[in-house]
Amino acid sequence: MDTEEFRRRGREMVDYVADYLESIEKRPVFPDVEPGYLHSLIPTEAPVDPETYEDIIKDVERVIMPGVTHWQSPYFFAYFPASSSLPSILADMLCGALGCIGFSWAASPACTELETVMLDWLGKMLQLPECFLAGTHGHGGGVIQGTASEATLMSLLAARCKTIRSVQASNPQLPEGEIFSKLVAYTSEQAHSSVERAALIGGVMIRKVPTDDTYAVRKDILKKMMEEDKAAGLIPFYFCATLGTTPSCAFDHITELGPICNEENIWMHVDAAYAGSAFICPEFRHLLNGIEFANSFDFNPHKWLLVNFDCSTMWVKDRADLIGAFKVDPLYLKHENQESGLVTDYRHWQIPLGRRFRSLKMWFVFRLYGVKGLQSHIRNHVALAKEFESLVRADKRFEVCAEVIMGLVCFRLKGPNELSENLLKKINQSREIHLVPCQLSGRSPVIDRQTDRQAHRRQSLSHPKVYYS
């Protein structure tokens, strides 16, 4: 394919994308295929000789589309929203063309610097405390991770390293292995599974903290667990708070949890993967109060802020904590400006070495929507959730299982679990809308995200979904 053909095929692809998003409502949201469906549709080996572009593009409808779960469909309410947008798709095209791998400042200065500034822009939108911003002289700063899971892992690893060093400093005779085996992390029993997984990867114990009747972690219980562990000779070192839990969008009380962590020298990471986007609205910002006590904070603009996956934004108060934990600096990655203190080498901030120019997506989206446009996107979704909540509450057969604060509505049929389980099964088998279940306190409510088809039509956006599991 030469660039002339690319111009033609590119235009066709743009139209295909536009057609797909315009008519996505006509496709069944959840595919009607059995495991292994694709094997019989394509050859078992790559072709020896080139095929034509027509062959391939025909196969997109024949092979791919029948097996796609349409996350951008207005009938998709499962898992969490993955709110892509048209400007974001354009920015990603540019990213693909540049094809630069920005692991260090020198590897592509624009890639690094735009990211730093975009994280500052977004941090300001959230009214993050100054100490989390990079500015031009700050000790903090932000980075784009691929997913919130990676942000959690990075923070846990940084905390692990910091704690081991500090314990060793006061007990130089203690072997590292022994300290390691005493480390304990904490998170809500309602926290996302990736926190447990981060502890598994990091090789440390993790305790799940019971929650109150709003599914939130409170001060006393965390304090008690930590005291007990310390009395048993263990070393509490990390607490992952959640703002907007996966099952019910509950908010841990970080204003009271933060001070405890600070007193005890425990790293507090705040995971607001879904809810974080809403903090750009003044009326939701109070839910982020207490962030000043955190060491690190992360949320996913790719969930609810119109930036295509993958874009998980993470801030740290002290970048040295993150960098110090991972710095391995071979000669072939060194560059002249490295030691000037002025540059950021993002490879030290993340698990992978390579990285794409993802801040372009943020730049396009923030500028084309403006802060106001993004705020009204959030507000629209929350209003739809409230509307759906009132419909559920008006129907005596149903109950709402958790406070509706943002875009998530947890509801169930009154009575035994089987009723809700059967309802969910029927709904998903109909393939008209798609939902996933969730468990709260042993009950199994259906989690819904409101049918916002009208919003879709009004906005002509490709991602009008609101809610997450």
Next chain:
Amino acid sequence: MDTEEFRRRGREMVDYVADYLESIEKRPVFPDVEPGYLHSLIPTEAPVDPETYEDIIKDVERVIMPGVTHWQSPYFFAYFPASSSLPSILADMLCGALGCIGFSWAASPACTELETVMLDWLGKMLQLPECFLAGTHGHGGGVIQGTASEATLMSLLAARCKTIRSVQASNPQLPEGEIFSKLVAYTSEQAHSSVERAALIGGVMIRKVPTDDTYAVRKDILKKMMEEDKAAGLIPFYFCATLGTTPSCAFDHITELGPICNEENIWMHVDAAYAGSAFICPEFRHLLNGIEFANSFDFNPHKWLLVNFDCSTMWVKDRADLIGAFKVDPLYLKHENQESGLVTDYRHWQIPLGRRFRSLKMWFVFRLYGVKGLQSHIRNHVALAKEFESLVRADKRFEVCAEVIMGLVCFRLKGPNELSENLLKKINQSREIHLVPCQLSGRSPVIDRQTDRQAHRRQSLSHPKVYYS
């Protein structure tokens, strides 16, 4: 932006991308900017009201391009190749439009199934032993990781888990922490920095194995180190072999190293990040001999096989080893077909939870080039390296520092290191071509990747680079 505007802007972006790649040779390959250059070019906060698309696109040339290191330029010979291609860019557009997050089979069956089949296609191109393929009933199979660093980390973590379980099985009284603190990983002193980093993350010791005079790890030295460690009460558990090292493209002798690892129950991971692509050519396939002894294998089609970053392909012999080490299964991610044994839930195979539909890129590229087209891409680059090598050898001022096997040519000025260091500085300051340095046995050769501008013109591709550091 509605879909009508998207059609227009999308076409413009396609043309911008085509123009950029057609005229990339006119841009200085390495930017002439100082750290912090971008701050003065854009506001310190996001706009409150939306801006126009024209505003943004104008700023691409004003703000972004002056700070871009042009990885797709024919004058770029630094780090490693990031060989994107036009079909791959088109596939990524489709991926962006679908916006599906394929963490489980149900989350998008096509995303999972095409990936499994593409990894089988590629595995067959490489003539990987059957046990690494998924087929329809296999125990092995492949997965797309973001980077080789992640593949290395995943393999190390899986090996760690497997070893701890097996040691515990035969010594039930041994606490996990004690086993953990005795684990030792091994890799070449020439291995990529990400191996050391994986050990750091995994919390295990790592030993760097000295190499022979071709910079390759040999059997006797590895065996000796392991014996010494075992005698000291430690537990060797993991060896990361490299096929095509970062500094000089050396090949560890896995035909002799593999049997040792197998005898000692040590996980052998083979990292062929760069060189792996060449194994699709029969004349290079012998360098992969011994892969039958490996537990896992990874290389980066995004380096040298025309698939845009990120696409690192990893195979395991026994998928249960990988999955078993990480499985955390909350209700909201469960789905009906999960326990059927027929489906793959790729979230257990990787660090992040979310994942894009990256196999589309492989599908487009494999079909549009065909195996023959991909082979000739590799052969062309190797021929250019050979040509450059002969030019260097013909000039008495220079010496070639390592055997030229693939696309990498390591050369230096004869005499003290300062000469080469100064030459490199001059070359990079001229900004006409861009190189990075490398160290082999205390000498500091310049690493070059041959000027293949003609190849660029001939192929009308955007990524004619050949060599890596």
